[in-house]
Amino acid sequence: MIINGTRVPAVFSLLIWAVLWEIVGRLGLTILIPPLSTTIEKLVEIVGTPGFWDALGLTLKTFVIGSVISILAGIPIGILMGRLPVLDRLLLPWVNTFISAPLSALVPVVMALFGFGETTIILTVVLFAIWIIILDARAGAHAISPSLVEMARVYGATNWQAFSKIFVLSAMPEILTGVRLGLLRAVKGVIIGQLLVSVVGFGRLFEIYSSNFLMEHMWALLLVLFALASAIDTAFGLIERRVEHFASSRN
Amino acid sequence: MIGLQAQTAAPPLAADAAPIVEVRGLSKIYPGGVEALNDISLSFPEGELTTLLGPSGCGKTTLLKIIAGLLQPTGGEVRVRGRAVTGPGPERSFVFQDFALMPWATVIRNAAFGLELRGVPRSEREAVAEKYIASVGLKGFETKYPHELSGGMRQRVGLARALAVNADIVMMDEPFSAVDEQTRRQFQEDMLRLVAQERKTFLFVTHSIEEAVYVSNRIVLLSRRPSRVSEIIDVNLPRDSEPDQIRRHPAYLDTVEGIWQTLKRYLD
Numbered sequence A: 001m002i003i004n005g006t007r008v009p010a011v012f013s014l015l016i017w018a019v020l021w022e023i024v025g026r027l028g029l030t031i032l033i034p035p036l037s038t039t040i041e042k043l044v045e046i047v048g049t050p051g052f053w054d055a056l057g058l059t060l061k062t063f064v065i066g067s068v069i070s071i072l073a074g075i076p077i078g079i080l081m082g083r084l085p086v087l088d089r090l091l092l093p094w095v096n097t098f099i100s101a102p103l104s105a106l107v108p109v110v111m112a113l114f115g116f117g118e119t120t121i122i123l124t125v126v127l128f129a130i131w132i133i134i135l136d137a138r139a140g141a142h143a144i145s146p147s148l149v150e151m152a153r154v155y156g157a158t159n160w161q162a163f164s165k166i167f168v169l170s171a172m173p174e175i176l177t178g179v180r181l182g183l184l185r186a187v188k189g190v191i192i193g194q195l196l197v198s199v200v201g202f203g204r205l206f207e208i209y210s211s212n213f214l215m216e217h218m219w220a221l222l223l224v225l226f227a228l229a230s231a232i233d234t235a236f237g238l239i240e241r242r243v244e245h246f247a248s249s250r251n
Numbered sequence B: 001m002i003g004l005q006a007q008t009a010a011p012p013l014a015a016d017a018a019p020i021v022e023v024r025g026l027s028k029i030y031p032g033g034v035e036a037l038n039d040i041s042l043s044f045p046e047g048e049l050t051t052l053l054g055p056s057g058c059g060k061t062t063l064l065k066i067i068a069g070l071l072q073p074t075g076g077e078v079r080v081r082g083r084a085v086t087g088p089g090p091e092r093s094f095v096f097q098d099f100a101l102m103p104w105a106t107v108i109r110n111a112a113f114g115l116e117l118r119g120v121p122r123s124e125r126e127a128v129a130e131k132y133i134a135s136v137g138l139k140g141f142e143t144k145y146p147h148e149l150s151g152g153m154r155q156r157v158g159l160a161r162a163l164a165v166n167a168d169i170v171m172m173d174e175p176f177s178a179v180d181e182q183t184r185r186q187f188q189e190d191m192l193r194l195v196a197q198e199r200k201t202f203l204f205v206t207h208s209i210e211e212a213v214y215v216s217n218r219i220v221l222l223s224r225r226p227s228r229v230s231e232i233i234d235v236n237l238p239r240d241s242e243p244d245q246i247r248r249h250p251a252y253l254d255t256v257e258g259i260w261q262t263l264k265r266y267l268d
């Protein structure tokens, strides 16, 4: 951000918004927006309760399981689609449909099939995350140098060896992009899933807070979730930078 | 045939050696209708370096890739030691024009990759790779990555990989086209040394007449697309002379000139 020709650190804009929030809250314009300071007080209070830790535990567990499934299934599916035109024609229309579909509308269907427990939330995470991972792995498979594929064949690679030693690593730049976008969507999935199921995890907490009109609690919880999402993004950004040379040196 | 008999040295005549690769009535029409090869028959004697030379786009790469088993012909067949080729095999290795190195792997892993795919234990395959890395002049670069090397050095890694699998037939598709002239000459010297050392059959593709004459025992001239064999030339140069002497030798100069006269016909 640049104001009057001087560079202002990004944190600064965050600070301005924080101050604004505090002022609006203190003015008491609406009961919907409590001041930031009391929200943070509440946050500290909430973080002390076992209900919060249960919800956090469930969130992390379903997020990790759902993400792992999405990655482990999405990458091979995407690469196979990129390498096999028949499979591509068969699956691509579906992937494209799901990637832009309003997925929240599908959560009730999942709920009807798998109940109101963890399974539904895990599947919601997969439902949100997997499509972009598939699509980017597919793009990565298209970017594999044809001569590397020929090299693998000349030196007698089996299909599995070609996949694990050449294709996955060749497609790594695109795969990493897909995984990062997928994880961001997984964060959405894990939260939306809980909100819709609303009898477990943060969904239950939100349900309790909103039905009791506890605005400070709600905002505090939102802050936690936002922090969680950006922490995941930052962490993944760091990992991605470490393997960036894949992208720059692919021939 | 342009008859160029040896004036000084007496290298083995091509006719003496048994053919290790036989190409019979090979045709290739690409989907879309490009006719790259039309009824080519050729044989490659064992233990020699045979060069495919011809105008750009005449089908040299196509022919080499069919022999490698990477492409299926639309007609005819290739036999290696009498056995029909249906795909790649361990007795054939390939050096790629664009190197085809794995950018995420070190020089030694790239060089050992053929052996890695065959399941050779790590210490064993790295010992073999190390030996060939040294013999292509890359000792000390084992742990470098391809992007840290020059084009010429990368191609040496490609060559080390092709040699490390101990294939009888090493195919090279314009291996030096992406390197500068000085590196190229150095490379040609190294190739001659390796050909003498390794007792393998080399199938070599190049654009350069001088390069073909300098490194080959035998040159196959291909006509314009659809490719046919236009002429086969046995090259007999005094190999034990100094490089610059060879390049000034009448046999060298006459062969280069003769090929140029033939190829000129294919220019528009």
Ligand SMILES: Nc1ncnc2c1ncn2[C@@H]1O[C@H](COP(=O)(O)OP(=O)(O)OP(=O)(O)O)[C@@H](O)[C@H]1O
Pocket: B030, B031, B032, B034, B035, B036, B055, B056, B057, B058, B059, B060, B061, B062, B063, B207, B225
């Ligand atoms: N996959 C393909 N599909 C269609 N046509 C092709 C394909 N590959 C090559 N060709 C055509 O076949 C002909 C022979 O190609 P090839 O690459 O074998 O020639 P080349 O002698 O190696 O050429 P160069 O000297 O430029 O390397 C060319 O006209 C080329 O355009």
Ligand SMILES: [Mg+2]
Pocket: B060, B061, B062, B173
């Ligand atoms: Mg070519």
